[in-house]
Amino acid sequence: MAEKAAETRKKMLEVDHISVHFGRKRHPFVAVDDVSFDIYQGETFGLVGESGSGKTTIGRAIIRANTLASGEIRLDGKRISGRLSQAEDRQVTRDVQMIFQDPMDSLNERAKVGYIVAEGLYAPGRHVSEEERRRLVDKALLDVGLLPEFSSRFPHEFSGGQRQRIGIARALVLSPKFIVADEPISALDVSIRAQVLNLLSALQKERGLTYLFIAHDLSVVRFICDRIAVIHKGHIVELAESEQLFAHPLHPYTRALLSAIPQPDPIVERNKKLLIYDPSCHDYSVDKPVWEEIEEGHFILANQKELAEYRKMIN
Amino acid sequence: MKKHTEPLLSVRDLNFKFTLRGQVLHALRDISLDVYPGESLAIVGESGSGKSVFVKCLMGLNDLNGYVESGSIEYGGKDLTLLKTDSDWKDIRGSRIAMVLQDPMTSLNPLKTIGWQIEEAVRLHQGLKGAEAKKAVYSILEEVGISEPERRAKQYPHEFSGGMRQRVVIAIAMACRPEILICDEPTTALDVTIQAQILGLIRQMQKKYNLTTIYITHDLGVVANVADRIAVMYAGEIVEVGTSDEVFYDPRHPYTWALLSSLPQLGVKGEPLYSIEGTPPNLFHEVKGDAFAPRNPKALKIDYVKRPPMFAVTATHSARTWLIDPRAPKVDPPEHILALRERGKDLVAKAAAEGTALYGASAPEEETGAAASAAVNEENGSAKGVTARG
Numbered sequence: 001m002a003e004k005a006a007e008t009r010k011k012m013l014e015v016d017h018i019s020v021h022f023g024r025k026r027h028p029f030v031a032v033d034d035v036s037f038d039i040y041q042g043e044t045f046g047l048v049g050e051s052g053s054g055k056t057t058i059g060r061a062i063i064r065a066n067t068l069a070s071g072e073i074r075l076d077g078k079r080i081s082g083r084l085s086q087a088e089d090r091q092v093t094r095d096v097q098m099i100f101q102d103p104m105d106s107l108n109e110r111a112k113v114g115y116i117v118a119e120g121l122y123a124p125g126r127h128v129s130e131e132e133r134r135r136l137v138d139k140a141l142l143d144v145g146l147l148p149e150f151s152s153r154f155p156h157e158f159s160g161g162q163r164q165r166i167g168i169a170r171a172l173v174l175s176p177k178f179i180v181a182d183e184p185i186s187a188l189d190v191s192i193r194a195q196v197l198n199l200l201s202a203l204q205k206e207r208g209l210t211y212l213f214i215a216h217d218l219s220v221v222r223f224i225c226d227r228i229a230v231i232h233k234g235h236i237v238e239l240a241e242s243e244q245l246f247a248h249p250l251h252p253y254t255r256a257l258l259s260a261i262p263q264p265d266p267i268v269e270r271n272k273k274l275l276i277y278d279p280s281c282h283d284y285s286v287d288k289p290v291w292e293e294i295e296e297g298h299f300i301l302a303n304q305k306e307l308a309e310y311r312k313m314i315n
Numbered sequence: 316m317k318k319h320t321e322p323l324l325s326v327r328d329l330n331f332k333f334t335l336r337g338q339v340l341h342a343l344r345d346i347s348l349d350v351y352p353g354e355s356l357a358i359v360g361e362s363g364s365g366k367s368v369f370v371k372c373l374m375g376l377n378d379l380n381g382y383v384e385s386g387s388i389e390y391g392g393k394d395l396t397l398l399k400t401d402s403d404w405k406d407i408r409g410s411r412i413a414m415v416l417q418d419p420m421t422s423l424n425p426l427k428t429i430g431w432q433i434e435e436a437v438r439l440h441q442g443l444k445g446a447e448a449k450k451a452v453y454s455i456l457e458e459v460g461i462s463e464p465e466r467r468a469k470q471y472p473h474e475f476s477g478g479m480r481q482r483v484v485i486a487i488a489m490a491c492r493p494e495i496l497i498c499d500e501p502t503t504a505l506d507v508t509i510q511a512q513i514l515g516l517i518r519q520m521q522k523k524y525n526l527t528t529i530y531i532t533h534d535l536g537v538v539a540n541v542a543d544r545i546a547v548m549y550a551g552e553i554v555e556v557g558t559s560d561e562v563f564y565d566p567r568h569p570y571t572w573a574l575l576s577s578l579p580q581l582g583v584k585g586e587p588l589y590s591i592e593g594t595p596p597n598l599f600h601e602v603k604g605d606a607f608a609p610r611n612p613k614a615l616k617i618d619y620v621k622r623p624p625m626f627a628v629t630a631t632h633s634a635r636t637w638l639i640d641p642r643a644p645k646v647d648p649p650e651h652i653l654a655l656r657e658r659g660k661d662l663v664a665k666a667a668a669e670g671t672a673l674y675g676a677s678a679p680e681e682e683t684g685a686a687a688s689a690a691v692n693e694e695n696g697s698a699k700g701v702t703a704r705g
Binding site: 050051159160161189190191192193194195197198201202216217218219220222223224242256257259260261262263264265266267268269272274276277 | 361362477506507508509510511512515533534535536537538539540542559560563564573574575577578579580581582584587588589590591592594655658659
């Protein structure tokens, strides 16, 4: 039954066995190694991992900022990676937008808010009249809870939360289908985080947006994401529905990550047992790991011996 | 450890101001706080609440346009507010109060080996020289969990990962053999897994050297992990102070309620998260009444007129809100807070019944006999360790 439901859900973005290499061709640094996942229409997909795990690299590969060494990314069934015609390229730019981590760094200090938000509309090949442009910018600003009057101001006049709203307005102005949110709240204050999270989910409901939510803070991811993929050193090690992942974390790395989340509850914190992940606990010399669906919608990277153990843990 | 220990450091009605282009910014408003030996105190607040300015007052590190308007900081028989020059501060800064800063990349010198940087502290504060100093450096490095100290000491900060760099910074702070260690957002720049390790390391150091630690952070999860006592700051004042259990399970100030309710850990999926509307007040202007009133949907009329005093809830717990005044109408905290209170009911009841401090939580308390309290003590003891024996 559930499988059928999953099939009827439309795949928005397919990431198909992609690898991203940096550095010299002969001795490449493999940042992302053979990663695959699908994101369904209207869902929020979380990508979690520590710094250097390759999560941002994947996000950047999707917006075409990093080139792929192998594999393919498809949006609505159409390839968006590799060489594209100019028209296709422009369409992808319109459909896929990004929200950046630090609103202090990601806004041009010397441009007015109106220009920052409208910049995507100025791109060559777009014929938008000045009037239309102003209307779109005003609408985008209103949608994120700012006033249209703000377009004549500079970014430094705004607080962190407002700046992040400007960043969101800039992404929305092109009416994208898919948004890559790269740690959109980690640079914000606690009291502002909730505002931005609420804004993101409200926009999703209104416009049917699909998000890829990149973060290192699992508590936030659990709150906002429908499904979560855990990435470690360029490999996705586990992927499941959020609640499933929190209820039955299987991979030792996921369990270590979950144990490290600080909980705002002194009793829990006092009795907490910290797990430390040691990659050498896997013996992949003979028995190679495979990407396997261990239960409905719950994927894991493991070899046959580990899979047998994990199966026992579920039952 | 006795239950009512003499405070190690005592701040009384501290007012701190900055002058900026002819305007006066009232950064700290009537701060009073005691720090007890061996405890770990967490100061929580959003950016601009004055938490960093406050700890910088303890080390005389504020910018030159800042000045103490009134109040005192008693420490070791001295009033720190009277110290002016660097030579006045020499005996305190580093040697008795040390600090670990947020970003380990900016607090280390990129041009010197880390061995050199630790040795500098060893030379200055322990008076060791030559081979002895080198040996001390290696032992400190090992202590903070850096393997192969002899090789690592010759390396530069860029050869270390973020977590390792923070360990080096802690090593430098510990080389000074301080009495108080101030950690200013020690883990915000780090990953969650590394964060847990660094917090563990600081706790281990605290145990071993009977340190008093002051944490500054905005992450309430971290606070629950490390703190014996918590002070919540908002707009330059302490709005609530109490033991960790009291602040988490029985918070009284609307700002503390709002902070706790806006945490995604406590949110319900699919529903909007509680969020605090508006922004903190501008401290260039005089704040009238309760600073949080404009952002508090349930603010009372008096909140806009008269500034609330600190009301005591228990001997260790007090909050700056009119809600505690007996004449105030009864305002129920949000649901999340009630749920939290339910969880910590026994702890809160115990604290209220004893009317005494839990601030010695990290040290073995005298057995009061009650089975419940014994259980709690055991719980504290196992996790936090026993400071007094360190």
